[in-house]
Amino acid sequence: MTIVLREGPLRSEPSETLDPQNWDDVRAQGHRMLDDMLDYIANIRERPVWSPIPDHVRARFRAELPRQSSDLGEVYREFADHVVPYATGNVHPGFMGWVHGGGTAVGMLAEMMAAGLNANLGGRDHMPVEVERQVVEWTRSMFGFPDEASGIFVTGTSMANLMAVLVARTAALGQPVRQHGIGNEGALLTAYTSKAAHGCITKAMDIAGFGSNALRSIAVDQFHRIDVAALRAQISADREAGLKPFLVVASAGTVDIGAIDDLAALSALCREQKLWFHVDGAYGALGILAPALAPRLAGIENADSIALDFHKWGQVPYDAGFLLVRDGRQHRDAFSAPAAYLRRETRGLAAGSQWPCDLGPDLSRGFRALKTWFTLKTYGTEKLGAVIARTCALAGYLEARILAEPQLELLAPVQLNIVCFRYRAADANEVNGNIVVDIQESGIAAPSTTVLDGQLAIRAAIVNHRTDTCDIDALISAVLEFGAQRSNSGAGVVVNVEPSPPLAM
């Protein structure tokens, strides 16, 4: 058979690929970019933590769709001049807002190589999938899960928690739920978490079709740990009312103050009551790598599933969320779906089943595993554990400084790496809200806020491996300085202090 090449517009021209005409130019430009980004990380202390985006900069990014080509160097200038100076700031050691990891140069380089390979980790037989399986295996062993456990990278813990709810749902109702929906029986299922749990668990119950009312929000003790007796009482009351409790979501590191639920007590309760035991360990679960913290997570090894983020305490660049499930079969039962175009073979590129797409909603998936593999191998878990322990020591240092300053008041017990406090003032909520915004705008540090018992707290979450005592000292000086200004003048920005569910990214 002869293949006739058509003349005319469909004819392929080498100049129409997206590869450069001159690789040397791209190579030189690439080296410049790489050097700039390494300098950015190395010299991050010289920059403000965060800078408000000027109107003219924001306006540049309301441009028309580019129809014509531009020079790569010019496009890069736009990025360097208008994006880089106005990033979130979490690379900076003065960033203490929400719960953000600091990233590393190693993670950045791995991300570049992952993009070069352009691997799709939905499935098929290639080494990138084996790299993900390696990290799954390492994570399994970190938490003492059995050999038949399974795991998968996802965007973040919000997604991992949602997937855990779906696995627990399929385990409770059986696989027909995937054809029929939750139905009348599913409408009776109830789940349990504490009042201090992250808002994404409520969202997961909503998205999974149970509705957020099917999630019971249980009281916490003074350390923000779930009240296990109250949980037990609510489960009994629900059973008596004809409902079907199926899931308990524990927190290992609450987002507002870093509390760890009594995981051993919860795992025993779940075993006795035959409930799925899921742990939201978004940032706290990796505390397992720090010998001083690991005992506080006792019981996590009995979980049915754990959600965690390598992009928080693990310092892997965004995003690198992860779901670990004790029983790999139950995990697969919740998500795998046959399709002719995803047919598996025993040899060739379509071999290597099961595929990651059998374990979650995504088919096309990036190579998040590579930056995590590089991070774990390059630093080793002992060093990563030491970094985690150090953030807690710095939180202790911040606590001591607060207790020594008569103008400052601690608002919650410091349990891990999060410190909530405030400046004493007559109109404390307004003054402290203003102090936080003033400090963010000054570029000195970036704390965030939370509301504890109606009191607006300045919240410092020490997550970044670069943060040091000088950054804590700078935060304290800034709070005292802006606090004095704000409580004298009383004027300034109005900050919304309505109590709202804590949220961290």
Ligand SMILES: *Cc1c(COP(=O)(O)O)cnc(C)c1O
């Ligand atoms: C950050 C966090 C989440 C959400 O995780 P994402 O990775 O932002 O989706 C959930 N729970 C807790 C306790 C968190 O700290």
